[in-house]
Amino acid sequence: MASQDNPDGTARADGLGAGALAPDVAGGLSADPAFGLEPALAAEDVNAWFGSHHVLKNVNMSAKPRSVTALIGPSGSGKSTLIRCFNRMHEEIRGARLTGKVMFGGGDMYAPSIDPVEVRRRIGMVFQRPTPFPTMSVIENTVAGLRLGSRMGKGEMQARGEEALRRAGLWDEVKDRLGHPGGGLSGGQQQRLCIARAIAVQPEILLMDEPASALDPGSTARIEELIEKIKTEYTVIIVTHNMQQATRVADDTVFMLDGEIVEAGSTEKIFNEPSDKRTSDYVSGRFG
């Protein structure tokens, strides 16, 4: 494949170039049959601890570009821990430790030369409970991530914020109160505000940890529609306890138990013809 510079014209020496994440752009004419199937993100032998508690054990999994991968498994199986390892948030927890590699954009995001802040800019995260800055206005919340270390002018920032709100399916509901506090929105609106904030910085991967578990069915449906839409541009990895949700939104599903991956594959296969009895017991609701 031809070498590819970043869209901003700068070549990267750290192995985190954008080429592997934009297969259509980088090599639409490539004759390599494997090309385009390169994962957007891949965990290789990831082990993680909280103090002496070994919570992730030899995890290997990958997420395909521009698709949705669901992480499922009972409470305490390590889903949130794993997803936090995918944007270098795990190491921010006191006493937390990790070994192994997480491949992203052609390099290991844990290589010594990689800046975790840059990783977090390129791999966004949305949490279970909406976390807007309550006193900041709706538009300030949306552009909060753009302000950090950016020299973007006010007009451009406003435009990026509006675009993110549109894409998060929130624009019509907030366009007349962009200056009102983010904390004044409903729970479902706040969660879409957080998604807008995450996509405003134009990440390459969006991690979502049970983004709809605190929401009513209407707001949940909106979030799912939004995931459908954004996966045309981004890679989405979503943790969910809701089996129907996994079957609705995910192309691939990974089943975790006690910090290990029991089985991973197409959502179709995991739910309809799983290979492991523990998977079939879990997806049919026999435990967890």
Ligand SMILES: Nc1ncnc2c1ncn2[C@@H]1O[C@H](COP(=O)(O)OP(=O)(O)OP(=O)(O)O)[C@@H](O)[C@H]1O
């Ligand atoms: N900050 C922490 N400090 C210590 N132990 C933790 C911490 N966070 C999680 N753990 C432990 O790590 C293990 C995995 O937890 P994790 O939160 O990843 O599970 P989960 O699959 O996301 O569960 P749930 O479905 O309940 O959200 C559990 O045993 C949990 O008690």
Ligand SMILES: [Mg+2]
């Ligand atoms: Mg969790």
